[in-house]
Amino acid sequence: MSASYPFGFLNEYAKKEVRRSTLKAVAIPGYQVPYSSREMPMGRGFGTGGLQLTLSLLGKGETLKVIDQGSDDSVNAVNLRSFIEMTCEGINTTTKTDEADFIQSRHRIPETALREDQLIVLQVPYPDPLVVVEPSEDKRKILHGEADYSRLLVKLYEDIVKFDEITISHRYPTRINGHYVIDPSPIPRWDVPKLNQSKALILLGAGREKKIYAVPPYTKAEPLAFEDVPFRVENFSDENGQRRSCQRCGCTSSFLDEFVDSKTGKKVYQCSDSDWCDAQGSASVAEGRTPGATDEYPPTNIEQVVVANG
Amino acid sequence: MDKVLGVKNLSKVYGPGCASCFELTGPEHDTNICPNCRSVVAAHDVSFDLYKGEILGIMGESGSGKSTAVKCLYFDHEPSSGRATFFDEGRQYDLFNLNAAQQRRLANHRFGMVYQNPHLGLNFDITAGGNIAERLLMSEVDNFSEIRGRATSLLSRTEVLPERMDELPKNFSGGMQQRVQIAKALVTNPPLLFLDEVTTGLDLSVQAAILDLIMEIQQEKDTAMIVVTHDLGVIRLLAGRTMVMKYGRVIESGLTDQILEDPQHAYTQRLVASAL
Numbered sequence: 001m002s003a004s005y006p007f008g009f010l011n012e013y014a015k016k017e018v019r020r021s022t023l024k025a026v027a028i029p030g031y032q033v034p035y036s037s038r039e040m041p042m043g044r045g046f047g048t049g050g051l052q053l054t055l056s057l058l059g060k061g062e063t064l065k066v067i068d069q070g071s072d073d074s075v076n077a078v079n080l081r082s083f084i085e086m087t088c089e090g091i092n093t094t095t096k097t098d099e100a101d102f103i104q105s106r107h108r109i110p111e112t113a114l115r116e117d118q119l120i121v122l123q124v125p126y127p128d129p130l131v132v133v134e135p136s137e138d139k140r141k142i143l144h145g146e147a148d149y150s151r152l153l154v155k156l157y158e159d160i161v162k163f164d165e166i167t168i169s170h171r172y173p174t175r176i177n178g179h180y181v182i183d184p185s186p187i188p189r190w191d192v193p194k195l196n197q198s199k200a201l202i203l204l205g206a207g208r209e210k211k212i213y214a215v216p217p218y219t220k221a222e223p224l225a226f227e228d229v230p231f232r233v234e235n236f237s238d239e240n241g242q243r244r245s246c247q248r249c250g251c252t253s254s255f256l257d258e259f260v261d262s263k264t265g266k267k268v269y270q271c272s273d274s275d276w277c278d279a280q281g282s283a284s285v286a287e288g289r290t291p292g293a294t295d296e297y298p299p300t301n302i303e304q305v306v307v308a309n310g
Numbered sequence: 311m312d313k314v315l316g317v318k319n320l321s322k323v324y325g326p327g328c329a330s331c332f333e334l335t336g337p338e339h340d341t342n343i344c345p346n347c348r349s350v351v352a353a354h355d356v357s358f359d360l361y362k363g364e365i366l367g368i369m370g371e372s373g374s375g376k377s378t379a380v381k382c383l384y385f386d387h388e389p390s391s392g393r394a395t396f397f398d399e400g401r402q403y404d405l406f407n408l409n410a411a412q413q414r415r416l417a418n419h420r421f422g423m424v425y426q427n428p429h430l431g432l433n434f435d436i437t438a439g440g441n442i443a444e445r446l447l448m449s450e451v452d453n454f455s456e457i458r459g460r461a462t463s464l465l466s467r468t469e470v471l472p473e474r475m476d477e478l479p480k481n482f483s484g485g486m487q488q489r490v491q492i493a494k495a496l497v498t499n500p501p502l503l504f505l506d507e508v509t510t511g512l513d514l515s516v517q518a519a520i521l522d523l524i525m526e527i528q529q530e531k532d533t534a535m536i537v538v539t540h541d542l543g544v545i546r547l548l549a550g551r552t553m554v555m556k557y558g559r560v561i562e563s564g565l566t567d568q569i570l571e572d573p574q575h576a577y578t579q580r581l582v583a584s585a586l
Binding site: 142146148151154160161162226228229 | 440
């Protein structure tokens with residue numbers, strides 16, 4: 001099988017083109033660099049943009065982690081991982097964020113803070129935040145060039161007028177390095193502050209829309225907001241104002257998924273990041289505590305992170 | 311007197327254009343279509359100065375180039391030739407040599423435009439308040455309550471009920487839409503305002519109210535305005551000076567009283583005589 005494909009499935013010219021576009025994207029933070037997204041042996045919209053970045057940038061001996069909505073075992077992650085394993089001989093895979101050199105992710109950034117030597121690729125369905133206010137790509141390019149995002153801000157204004165708060169739950173428009181506003185892929189608001197001054201390089205690839213863009217390390221990323229109506233992340237407090245905890249590991253500082261327990265019919269909450277959840281569980285066990293106890297691990301309380309709009 | 315705007319030899323030709331375009335068109339040839347290359351000479355050799363607090367009227371029949379001239383100045387159209395200099399806070403801007411971003415900045419911050427058709431000036435998919443907010447957001451005001459406050463005060467100033475500011479403009483009557491447009495144009499306190507047939511198509515009482523509003527604003531804020539209209543009544547009421555255009559050329563200009571009482575050009579004479 002492996003003999004019939006070049007390393008990384010794509011041919012060298014295709015990989016070179018993606019790498020060049022990636023360099024340009026890093027050089028102009030937030031700018032959407034067009035590239036000739038190749039046909040992949042899976043449908044566009046299944047992460048082909050992220051996949052092409054990974055295949056072009058991943059090298060032998062490196063360790064890869066693939067995530068889908070925080071989980072390593074979701075169908076998109078499993079399929080992409082086995083495809084990459086099949087076509088990139090000599091790479092290692094892991095589910096542990098700490099051990100990975102290279103992370104490809106769909107719709108989440110890991111809870112564990114990333115390091116300078118790590119790189120994360122996000123799969124993007126819709127790269128342009130302006131698409132909701134301007135249908136013509138020609139005009140959108142002019143708006144981006146002139147950093148004219150007033151129409152996006154008007155959308156936020158209308159949200160506050162109608163609902164008393166900004167109702168964008170994911171794909172929150174974020175200004176990179178004081179100029180270009182990006183669609184940070186459908187990550188929840190929770191993950192948006194992680195883009196700001198990130199130690200790891202963040203690459204975003206849209207396969208269907210044929211765009212690559214980047215948030216380079218230590219770059220300013222500000223979610224659009226008003227001076228007096230600041231950006232807020234998701235609030236996981238229950239009706240008594242108590243922070244909900246993960247029913248599996250007891251963590252009170254992670255992004256939680258809500259689902260209904262099929263036996264009891266009650267709503268339960270669990271960490272969205274499965275690797276984080278496992279690590280929390282084993283940490284409590286190692287310290288002789290019972291999993292499920294709510295304690296202050298990890299020490300940094302990142303709930304209600306407010307990024308001022310400056 | 312402080313000069314706000316100086317326009318020199320502004321021309322706009324639609325089509326390929328040829329050497330004889332300007333010679334073969336104009337009022338003396340009774341056409342603005344060049345017989346040689348079929349280009350439309352929408353405006354040619356328009357020059358004027360505008361001073362602080364002054365209202366200049368541009369009058370003429372439809373197709374005479376009056377709107378074209380104003381739209382060139384507001385950067386809606388690119389002129390074929392000519393110069394325009396905008397004087398603002400001790401600085402001069404050579405309007406047609408600015409890049410697109412600088413032009414947009416000037417149009418957003420320092421100019422205001424009210425179109426005949428509210429669909430051109432307003433976004434009908436967002437609320438009246440949102441339309442006004444858009445202009446403030448373009449001018450880098452990013453405080454929600456400040457935007458809200460300024461939109462409310464402007465709307466009450468233009469006599470749109472502030473309770474209706476969160477409604478879509480399509481629910482408004484034509485006169486109200488026009489007032490929202492005026493509020494939108496005024497919200498950044500521009501020193502220069504373009505009014506393109508603002509009262510055309512409105513009923514008489516609404517016309518009178520809007521004209522009153524424009525005069526009040528001019529007196530309050532000393533805003534310089536260019537009023538484009540084919541309505542002699544509007545010209546008589548608002549404009550201190552007037553230019554008359556035909557087939558893209560300025561055929562007569564001077565004090566409004568003079569032009570209306572003692573028109574020199576045959577076309578102006580006919581225009582004044584035909585007024586009810």
